[in-house]
Amino acid sequence: MELKQVIEKRMSIRSFTNEEVNESDLKEMVRRAGLAPTLNNSQPWKFIAITNKSKLKEMAELVISKLSDLPLRLDEIGQKRQLTKVEWYSTFFENAPSLIALIMKPHETDLDKSVNLSHDDIIQLRNYPDLQSAGASIQNILLSAVDLGYGACWLSGPMIAKEELQTYLNIESPWHLIAFVAIGKPFGYPNRPSKKSIDEIFTIIR
Numbered sequence: 001m002e003l004k005q006v007i008e009k010r011m012s013i014r015s016f017t018n019e020e021v022n023e024s025d026l027k028e029m030v031r032r033a034g035l036a037p038t039l040n041n042s043q044p045w046k047f048i049a050i051t052n053k054s055k056l057k058e059m060a061e062l063v064i065s066k067l068s069d070l071p072l073r074l075d076e077i078g079q080k081r082q083l084t085k086v087e088w089y090s091t092f093f094e095n096a097p098s099l100i101a102l103i104m105k106p107h108e109t110d111l112d113k114s115v116n117l118s119h120d121d122i123i124q125l126r127n128y129p130d131l132q133s134a135g136a137s138i139q140n141i142l143l144s145a146v147d148l149g150y151g152a153c154w155l156s157g158p159m160i161a162k163e164e165l166q167t168y169l170n171i172e173s174p175w176h177l178i179a180f181v182a183i184g185k186p187f188g189y190p191n192r193p194s195k196k197s198i199d200e201i202f203t204i205i206r
């Protein structure tokens with residue numbers, strides 16, 4: 001499919017048919033994810049695909065349990081409804097045929113070697129280049145999913161249970177979870193969310 005068409009067709013898909021995602025297609029999506037730009041071409045990432053239904057369910061349960069432990073704002077009306085919504089948007093991946101987890105490890109930059117600042121201070125100063133790279137790779141997965149006939153959705157919601165999910169998936173330090181991408185054949189298409197016009201978002205400084 002032409003790039004413009006793929007970009008325009010992509011939308012977050014959160015309901016899927018039961019059809020599996022071919023392992024060769026998952027591999028191709030991750031291959032393309034790995035072509036994304038990274039700071040110093042460090043590529044400090046790995047991608048784990050989870051296709052086992054009961055494992056996905058157990059992972060969703062970890063997220064639900066973590067959400068239920070959070071202190072509620074008792075003064076707000078509708079808090080329960082909000083929380084139910086957050087819960088759904090953070091756990092619908094349990095019904096996806098495939099989930100890709102992106103994990104990363106810290107990359108020591110040239111600045112780490114030359115200035116007396118902690119690695120955390122440096123990445124904060126540089127506006128989190130690790131997360132910027134992660135975003136580029138995830139967008140490659142989302143676009144490739146469309147290109148290969150699937151739908152997908154980026155998820156950061158489940159990261160609320162990051163520690164528990166890392167333990168569950170045997171992810172050991174210095175590796176840590178960044179995000180999930182749920183992938184499958186779309187069970188219909190939702191209404192396309194409206195996007196700002198080009199005039200609202202674009203300025204040229206001449």
Ligand SMILES: Cc1cc2nc3c(=O)[nH]c(=O)nc-3n(C[C@H](O)[C@H](O)[C@H](O)COP(=O)(O)O)c2cc1C
Nearest residue numbers: 010011012013014089090153154155156157158193
């Ligand atoms: C960093 C990031 C995190 C997101 N996390 C979630 C999530 O946890 N659950 C979810 O349902 N959608 C999540 N989304 C998808 C957004 O809700 C979605 O992109 C947005 O509503 C615009 O819709 P569109 O992707 O169809 O254009 C996330 C998107 C981004 C970029």
